[in-house]
Amino acid sequence: MSDAELAAHLAEAAGRILLEVRASGVFGEKALGKAGDQTANQFLVHALREARPDDGLLSEEEKDNPERLAQSRVWIIDPVDGTREYGEARADWAVHVGLAIDGEPRIGAVALPGLDGGIVLRTDQLAPVPPAPQRLRMVVSRTRPAKEAVAVAEALDAELIPMGSAGAKAMAIVLGQADIYLHSGGQYEWDSCAPVAVALAHGLHCSRIDGTPLVYNQADVYLPDLLICRKEHAATVLGQQKLVA
Template sequence: MSEIFDPRTMSDGDLAAHLAEIAGRILVEVRSSGLFSPKALGKAGDQTANQFLCHALREVRPDDGLLSEEEKDNAARLDKSRVWIVDPVDGTREYGEARSDWAVHVGMAVDGAPTLGAVALPGLDGGTILRSDQTVAVPPAPQKLRMVVSRTRPAAEAVAVADALDAELVPMGSAGAKAMAVILGQADIYLHGGGQYEWDSMAPAAVAIAHGLHASRIDGSPLLYNQRDVYLPDLLICRKEHADRVLGLVAALSKG
């Protein structure tokens, strides 16, 4: 008799990756159903993937806290050491346009630190998942610096820093896709100052840190999660050799 699979016995890393992968498949199926107008597709995908992720986490990790972009916030998470933070669709516009630069984020903060994460890129090469617990080799840096920025509203700080570094701008969609682009060797720096929330960066930051990258606020302070105010407006993820220079340029810009 074959053993009965019990998801409660999965490691946190395996669970995060499994949930991100399945949510990505669900989102692709929702989009390919042809049932939703472009305007309605993003909401339908967000809500469907969110229901799956939140129900699954409450089923298999009932003692942990949970924060999701698509769920009403709950004060109970503030008393938890372990808190899952998820973004069912990061890059809703790109998802609706069937581009590759959207993501699913499933991560865990432990005592506020970005400890574990899985970022699924369902539109990339038939589905790619990057994990904090199973790292891959980051490709060597090219001679020409590349900075990934929003394809629709590049942050002023990022553009100014790119000019100072003579870096090539690489427009891209979701925060998760941008962060993973540094790991995948498609960019060297991801600088964002235009406003974000905890679910936008928690899982990507955990994955980036595990791969040896620098991840911080744009003033150099640590990224802290599971805070009462979930607004976390800025982020720097980059190869470590560029961190000091980028942070110095941002500080100089802030002084005018």
């Protein structure tokens, strides 16, 4: 099984597990998020250590092992991206399984199990990104929209689309449901590694909001910001970001 096939298989399987945990009906909303995180994490961690024992691993739900810093290949996972949305039985949550090679997000899969029938977007199965409408659409946090993103949206006269998880927002660009994902409120490597890998494979622009590359498998896993959009919009969005910063 190739790395991309493995990533997609595990993301899809973890999504099914999460749906089963929720369907059990034994957890309240708050406890459900914790139970889902821990259950999906155990599955993904054990599966990756079995399938790729020589690779490094970084998970939101696992104690960090600094030995990964000396490794070229590091799997970066988020068992439930959008724990609140998962607990609320919304559709905008995701499972991230990404592989960084020498710091670059090269392989990834993002499962969206909450959508009708569930889908997995992956780096090895590509579809054309639908064209943008005349008025651009920007996805922002449904609970804490970053002021920089709102200011850029106003400058571009872009429609704001509130949405949950980072993975759901990024995949909305890939699916043609939105056009710009500009985030400046702080994230971690597991929030964006798999989504960025998938977005890059689909020909989208992905960078920090100053235009510099996103680099993974760092000692400090905090990533303050990112931009995902179509390449033809990147210069305009980056220019507006500099004006409002």
